[in-house]
Structure formats: C-alpha cells, structure tokens
C-alpha cells in the first residue's frame with residue numbers, strides 16, 4: 740500500500756432507524772454527520788467492534804441476537820485521503836441513547852437531510868430511502 744488515495748479505512752457502523760429517521764453522530768469541531776461506529780481492533784469481529792463502538796459513543800448495549808448485516812458501502816473518506824469501507828449493521832439495543840464525551844451531538848436525520856452526512860453515510864441513506872425506511 741503506497742499512495743494516499745489507495746488507503747482503505749475499514750469501519751463497522753450501526754444503521755439505526757426509528758420513526759423513519761436514521762441516527763447520526765457529529766464529532767467535536769466537525770459539521771458533517773457520521774453513522775456511529777469505528778475501526779475494528781486487531782482480531783476483533785464485526786459484532787465485537789460494533790458493540791464496543793456503540794457503547795463507547797452512545798452509551799447503549801447492542802443486542803447481539805438482533806444484529807443483521809445491512810450492507811457494505813465504500814466512498815471517499817471524509818476529511819482525509821483514501822476511502823472508507825463501512826460494514827453496516829442494524830441491531831436492537833438496550834439502554835438510553837446518550838452522546839458520550841467523544842461525540843458532540845446526536846441527531847435523527849430524515850428525508851432532506853442527506854447532504855448533512857458524509858459521502859459514505861449518504862450512500863447508506865440512499866439505500867434506506869430506496870427501501871422506503873425514511874419517512875420521518
């Protein structure tokens with residue numbers, strides 16, 4: 740792996756839709772919204788990474804029995820060279836969604852909010868829209 744443009748950042752993200760809107764998070768100092776999630780640690784499974792990142796960022800517990808692969812998207816990474824590949828999962832959770840210290844803000848994005856998301860997030864948004872899940 741050499742040039743910056745060929746770098747692939749592998750991430751696992753949570754696609755959570757409630758009342759026709761998708762959950763998104765914004766980091767401190769950023770204006771673009773991301774799907775919650777992050778990079779796997781060495782040897783970590785997607786389920787373990789999803790559970791860990793969601794707990795760290797949103798303070799809730801993913802219910803492992805309900806995790807389903809939604810799809811995998813690839814798009815230019817926001818704010819850096821290369822592309823981000825996001826393995827996306829839907830899942831039920833336990834607890835109350837609260838932004839942790841590493842997250843500035845949470846929001847439920849609906850139709851019309853597509854352009855607030857990163858390029859990869861927008862691809863997921865398009866797929867949700869295609870499936871008729873964004874109505875809120």
Ligand SMILES: Nc1nc2c([nH]c(=O)n2[C@H]2C[C@H](O)[C@@H](COP(=O)(O)OP(=O)(O)OP(=O)(O)O)O2)c(=O)[nH]1
Nearest residue numbers: 748773774775776777778816817819823857859860
């Ligand atoms: N989680 C997430 N990351 C995204 C999305 N869209 C997008 O371009 N990214 C990009 C932003 C960065 O260019 C790239 C890597 O993010 P990062 O550098 O903040 O990774 P990180 O340190 O937060 O990862 P981690 O430690 O939480 O695992 O992922 C998205 O919808 N969700």
